[in-house]
Amino acid sequence: MKLELGYIFIKDIQFAETSKVENGTLYVNKEEVKALILEDQNFKSADVELAKPGESVRIMPVKDVIEPRVKVEGPGGIFPGMVSKVETVGSGKTNVLKGAAVVTTGKIVGFQEGIIDMTGPGAEYTPFSQLNNLVLVCEPIDSLKQHEHEKALRFAGYKVAMYLGELAKNMTPDQVDTFETPTLVEGIKMYPELPRVAYVCMLQSQGLMHDTYVYGVDAKQTISTLIYPTEMMDGAIVSGNCVSACDKNTTYHHLNNPVVHDLFAEHGKTLNFVGVIITNENVYLADKERSSNWSAKLAEYLGVDGVIVSEEGFGNPDTDLIMNCKKIENKGIKTVLITDEYAGRDGTSQSLADADVRANAVVTGGNANEVIELPPMDKIIGHVEVADVIAGGFDGSLHADGSITAELQVITGATNEMGFNKLSAR
Amino acid sequence: MLKVVHYINQFFANVGGEEMAHIPAELREGNVGPGLAFQQAFGDEAQIVATIVCGDSYFNENMEEAQKTIINMVKELQPDLFIAGPAFNAGRYGVACGTIAKAVKDQLNIPVLIGMYKENPGADMFKTSLYVVSTKNSAAGMRDAVKKMAPLALKLAKGEKIGASSEEGYMPNGIRKNFFDTERGSKRAVKMLLNKLVDKEFETEFPMPDFDRVAPNPAVKDITKAKIALVTSGGIVPKGNPDHIESSSASKYGKYDIDGVMDLTEATYETAHGGYDPVYANLDPDRVLPVDILREFEKQGKIGSLHRYFYTTVGNGTAVKSAKAFAAKFAQELKADGVDAVILTST
Numbered sequence: 001m002k003l004e005l006g007y008i009f010i011k012d013i014q015f016a017e018t019s020k021v022e023n024g025t026l027y028v029n030k031e032e033v034k035a036l037i038l039e040d041q042n043f044k045s046a047d048v049e050l051a052k053p054g055e056s057v058r059i060m061p062v063k064d065v066i067e068p069r070v071k072v073e074g075p076g077g078i079f080p081g082m083v084s085k086v087e088t089v090g091s092g093k094t095n096v097l098k099g100a101a102v103v104t105t106g107k108i109v110g111f112q113e114g115i116i117d118m119t120g121p122g123a124e125y126t127p128f129s130q131l132n133n134l135v136l137v138c139e140p141i142d143s144l145k146q147h148e149h150e151k152a153l154r155f156a157g158y159k160v161a162m163y164l165g166e167l168a169k170n171m172t173p174d175q176v177d178t179f180e181t182p183t184l185v186e187g188i189k190m191y192p193e194l195p196r197v198a199y200v201c202m203l204q205s206q207g208l209m210h211d212t213y214v215y216g217v218d219a220k221q222t223i224s225t226l227i228y229p230t231e232m233m234d235g236a237i238v239s240g241n242c243v244s245a246c247d248k249n250t251t252y253h254h255l256n257n258p259v260v261h262d263l264f265a266e267h268g269k270t271l272n273f274v275g276v277i278i279t280n281e282n283v284y285l286a287d288k289e290r291s292s293n294w295s296a297k298l299a300e301y302l303g304v305d306g307v308i309v310s311e312e313g314f315g316n317p318d319t320d321l322i323m324n325c326k327k328i329e330n331k332g333i334k335t336v337l338i339t340d341e342y343a344g345r346d347g348t349s350q351s352l353a354d355a356d357v358r359a360n361a362v363v364t365g366g367n368a369n370e371v372i373e374l375p376p377m378d379k380i381i382g383h384v385e386v387a388d389v390i391a392g393g394f395d396g397s398l399h400a401d402g403s404i405t406a407e408l409q410v411i412t413g414a415t416n417e418m419g420f421n422k423l424s425a426r
Numbered sequence: 427m428l429k430v431v432h433y434i435n436q437f438f439a440n441v442g443g444e445e446m447a448h449i450p451a452e453l454r455e456g457n458v459g460p461g462l463a464f465q466q467a468f469g470d471e472a473q474i475v476a477t478i479v480c481g482d483s484y485f486n487e488n489m490e491e492a493q494k495t496i497i498n499m500v501k502e503l504q505p506d507l508f509i510a511g512p513a514f515n516a517g518r519y520g521v522a523c524g525t526i527a528k529a530v531k532d533q534l535n536i537p538v539l540i541g542m543y544k545e546n547p548g549a550d551m552f553k554t555s556l557y558v559v560s561t562k563n564s565a566a567g568m569r570d571a572v573k574k575m576a577p578l579a580l581k582l583a584k585g586e587k588i589g590a591s592s593e594e595g596y597m598p599n600g601i602r603k604n605f606f607d608t609e610r611g612s613k614r615a616v617k618m619l620l621n622k623l624v625d626k627e628f629e630t631e632f633p634m635p636d637f638d639r640v641a642p643n644p645a646v647k648d649i650t651k652a653k654i655a656l657v658t659s660g661g662i663v664p665k666g667n668p669d670h671i672e673s674s675s676a677s678k679y680g681k682y683d684i685d686g687v688m689d690l691t692e693a694t695y696e697t698a699h700g701g702y703d704p705v706y707a708n709l710d711p712d713r714v715l716p717v718d719i720l721r722e723f724e725k726q727g728k729i730g731s732l733h734r735y736f737y738t739t740v741g742n743g744t745a746v747k748s749a750k751a752f753a754a755k756f757a758q759e760l761k762a763d764g765v766d767a768v769i770l771t772s773t
Binding site (some may be wrong): 109112118124145146147195197206207208209210214230242243244258259260263265266270272305306307308314315334336338339341342343344346348350351352353355356357359360361362363364365366367368369372375388389390391392393394395407408409416417418419420421422423424425426 | 685744
């Protein structure tokens with residue numbers, strides 16, 4: 001399966017009469033975007049704001065970040081099974097507004113969303129401070145329960161991202177990158193001397209709004225399976241998560257999965273990137289056993305020499321991570337795990353909820369409990385008062401001058417377990 | 427200018443080898459032996475005002491006396507920093523460096539730095555209590571050792587923030603610290619896997635801990651007589667969360683009286699937990715903390731009684747160390763209150 005990703009680099013975002021992309025600037029008609037959000041009767045009001053790199057802006061509480069993309073050639077549309085028809089995606093051509101994002105916000109649970117600072121120390125921890133963001137501030141109708149609110153906001157994000165992506169449909173990209181995964185047999189013939197490597201991507205599926213969707217299916221109702229990496233680039237996997245902000249995979253992460261990109265970079269040179277196994281993180285023991293059995297079995301079936309396993313979340317999913325590691329290593333396949341740590345504010349606690357000697361090659365995204373100071377910002381998009389109750393905040397996190405003292409946990413994407421960032425710990 | 431006192435053994439002071447290891451501690455002005463290289467690395471920022479030379483046998487065989495003498499010398503000089511070594515792979519020298527540095531740190535409250543090879547017995551003894559710079563195994567590695575030790579020494583003397591072990595060059599001391607690496611995590615993972623695949627050396631970023639496993643207690647002999655307590659990490663608290671237990675990474679637990687409470691309702695209780703959709707727990711908190719069922723069982727004589735207090739915290743993102751500390755404390759209370767068994771509910 002072969003996909004050409006065409007990047008249109010976005011260096012600025014502005015409101016305008018007509019939505020369009022011109023000379024690297026994304027122009028957005030605010031009213032059209034608002035109308036799009038308000039198609040959903042679950043919202044009583046909607047507002048749209050801009051947040052650009054370097055501005056003194058704090059966005060909170062953040063639910064999801066989505067990159068605008070559009071299918072130019074080939075079957076299906078972006079976010080298949082969710083918004084587009086459930087066609088197999090991942091081939092042909094897709095255009096990307098690189099450097100732009102849609103950020104959805106709202107007090108859904110109050111403590112399961114995150115913070116994006118566009119400047120200052122907080123900005124260094126989140127990749128989204130580097131993007132030209134269109135921020136959706138959507139207020140739900142009074143009677144809306146949290147899980148309905150989550151769903152409505154999730155769809156608002158997709159719709160607006162697709163609306164923006166559509167602007168790039170007929171554009172000539174600034175750069176084109178091609179990604180191709182041959183069939184298993186072809187791949188082995190092409191690179192007989194190279195080690196075969198697969199990627200085991202664990203999807204958050206603990207339920208109660210810790211959900212991920214694959215072609216529209218709730219991942220907790222799936223069994224470990226295979227997916228072409230390019231399918232992910234077309235939005236086959238999306239986030240429906242309300243969970244600690246630092247190590248949840250936003251839809252942006254799924255679209256730009258760094259393990260996929262870094263394995264493709266070595267494909268045909270030092271390794272043969274065979275494909276991706278997706279597996280879930282359900283809470284029942286039987287589910288955990290079944291899913292990890294299957295990920296190990298699929299790795300064996302693919303005949304790989306090694307795998308990279310990425311986790312999502314922490315605590316309960318640590319057990320899935322270790323099960324995947326143990327069972328895959330027991331098949332004689334070498335593993336490298338990517339996780340993050342909850343080592344306490346002073347860094348002296350045991351970092352994971354489970355451990356095993358076979359997990360001897362681990363990459364860490366950092367200690368999420370480490371305390372950081374976020375200075376006040378000139379502008380707040382959203383609700384700053386959740387700082388005391390957000391996951392990672394505590395009584396007294398929010399100071400009178402608007403500054404925040406909290407654990408790194410509060411920052412969206414800060415300790416990402418796909419290895420999206422440079423942050424680490426020792 | 428910052429004042430530094432340096433500790434070395436008889437060998438590095440050019441007094442002699444094993445045959446001179448018996449010499450007691452002596453104070454010399456300025457730098458001696460490897461002190462010159464440190465002085466050059468410090469430049470104008472710091473000065474080695476004195477060097478203490480002590481025989482390795484003397485120190486290890488007369489530890490109390492030696493420590494006392496050296497502490498007095500250092501106290502007199504009032505330096506901003508105390509450096510010992512580097513000891514490379516010399517075992518007794520390494521132990522002496524660690525012992526005296528720890529005494530200076532604890533008794534005089536002066537920052538200290540030592541250096542040695544990772545397999546020196548002194549490394550395991552002191553790496554969690556002192557900054558121990560990892561050096562090569564012989565004096566041939568002196569230049570490299572000074573290059574790593576000098577900048578860290580200056581930072582310590584100035585009281586600056588110390589970064590992660592991999593950045594500063596000290597041995598991992600069990601305190602996890604964040605830092606920005608040069609490559610993103612996924613790239614580091616690919617590189618690590620390529621090394622692991624060909625059996626090349628690689629370094630895990632997180633060495634797995636020895637995992638603490640708890641053996642279950644024997645079954646309760648007669649449950650119909652037993653006093654049962656409820657404990658939860660599911661965050662059930664009286665409405666309004668009076669003790670402000672955090673939604674994640676809890677720093678405390680709560681103890682609440684349920685005397686006469688037959689049922690937890692939406693009006694009186696809620697969850698403080700930030701790790702799951704709270705709708706169902708808030709509608710009926712008994713789903714997480716089953717007070718209603720235990721009251722029924724109590725009435726029917728299926729259990730002896732329900733303990734008057736329940737203990738609660740939030741498990742979400744809470745460090746294992748904190749959770750352990752909470753339980754160590756309230757387990758004593760449960761015991762003192764004559765509780766026979768605990769139902770521990772999670773979410």
